[in-house]
Amino acid sequence: GAVVSQHPSRVICKSGTSVKIECRSLDFQATTMFWYRQFPKQSLMLMATSNEGSKATYEQGVEKDKFLINHASLTLSTLTVTSAHPEDSSFYICSAIRANYGYTFGSGTRLTVV
Amino acid sequence: AQSVTQLDSQVPVFEEAPVELRCNYSSSVSVYLFWYVQYPNQGLQLLLKYLSGSTLVESINGFEAEFNKSQTSFHLRKPSVHISDTAEYFCAVMGSGSEKLVFGKGTKLTVNP
Numbered sequence: 172g173a174v175v176s177q178h179p180s181r182v183i184c185k186s187g188t189s190v191k192i193e194c195r196s197l198d199f200q201a202t203t204m205f206w207y208r209q210f211p212k213q214s215l216m217l218m219a220t221s222n223e224g225s226k227a228t229y230e231q232g233v234e235k236d237k238f239l240i241n242h243a244s245l246t247l248s249t250l251t252v253t254s255a256h257p258e259d260s261s262f263y264i265c266s267a268i269r270a271n272y273g274y275t276f277g278s279g280t281r282l283t284v285v
Numbered sequence: 286a287q288s289v290t291q292l293d294s295q296v297p298v299f300e301e302a303p304v305e306l307r308c309n310y311s312s313s314v315s316v317y318l319f320w321y322v323q324y325p326n327q328g329l330q331l332l333l334k335y336l337s338g339s340t341l342v343e344s345i346n347g348f349e350a351e352f353n354k355s356q357t358s359f360h361l362r363k364p365s366v367h368i369s370d371t372a373e374y375f376c377a378v379m380g381s382g383s384e385k386l387v388f389g390k391g392t393k394l395t396v397n398p
Contacts, residue, residue: 177328203384212294214375214388215329264328266386274319274386276328 173269174198177277184255184284192250192280194265200245201267206238209262209279221248255284287312287378291389299397300368306361306392308350308376318359319377319386320350329375335359346370371396 174197184190194204202223207215219240220228227240237259239251248267252259265277290309298304310316317336321329333344340352350361359376376389 175328180326205386212391212393214390217385217387220385262326266329268384273331273334276321276330278328279326281326 173267173272173275175201175265175267175275175277177265177280179280180278181281182283184282186256186284187254189251189253190255190282192252192263192265192282194248194250194267194277196246196267196269196275199267199269199272201248201269202245204242204248204265204267205274206240206248206250207264207266209264215264218250223248252282255282257284260284287316287380287383287387289376289378289387289389291376291392293392294390295393295395297395297397298366301365303364304362304366304370304394306374306376306394308359308361308389310357310359310376310378312357312378312380315381317379317381318350318352319379320344320348320359320361321375321377321388323373323375323391332361332374366394366396368396368398370394 176195178193204221206218209215218233221240221242223242242248260283264279288311292307319334320332322332323329333342335352343349348363373391375391377386
C-alpha cells in the first residue's frame with residue numbers, strides 16, 4: 172500500500188506560539204511531499220512542495236518564514252506554523268507521491284489558534 | 286497552467302436516485318484527471334482517475350467518470366446513490382510533466398433518505 176500518516180489530527184494553540192505538524196510515509200519512501208491548506212467550504216490550495224534534502228518550493232503568496240517546511244528524511248516532512256495567529260486557523264493536509272500509486276493524502280490537521 | 290471548475294457547490298439528492306457531479310478543466314497541455322472524496326475532518330481518498338486509454342473509468346463503489354476531451358469535462362456519475370455517499374467530492378487535474386495537483390472547489394453531495 173501507500174499510507175501517509177499525519178499528526179496531530181487536531182491542535183489548539185495560543186496566538187503567538189508555533190505549531191509543528193508531521194507527515195510520515197509509513198510503507199514507502201517519499202522524495203516529494205506536498206502541503207495543502209483548506210479553508211472551510213473551499214478547495215485545497217497547494218502551499219509548498221517539500222523535497223527531501225533540499226529547500227521546499229513555496230507557491231506564490233505563501234510566506235516562507237511563516238510556514239517552515241523541513242523534509243529531513245525520505246519518510247518525514249514537517250510543517251511548522253510560526254507565531255500563529257487566528258487567521259492561520261485552517262485544515263492542513265499533506266500528501267506524497269508513490270510510484271504506481273499516485274498521490275496519497277494524510278488525514279489532515281485541524282489547527283485552531285485562539 | 287491548469288484550472289478546474291466544479292459548477293455545483295452543493296448537490297442534494299434522494300437515496301437511490303442517480304447523480305452527476307460536473308467537472309470542467311482547462312489546460313494547454315495534456316492532462317491527467319482525478320476525483321477525490323473527502324469525509325468530514327478527514328484527508329482525501331482517491332475515487333478514480335483517468336491517465337490514458339479508455340475514457341470511461343470506474344470506481345469499486347459504483348461511481349464512474351468519462352473523460353471528454355472535446356468538452357474538456359470529466360463528470361462523475363453514479364446511477365443509484367446511498368446515504369453513505371454523502372461527502373465532499375473534488376475534481377483535480379495534473380498537467381502532463383507536472384507533479385502538481387490542481388483542485389476544483391468541491392461539490393458537497395448530500396444523500397437524503
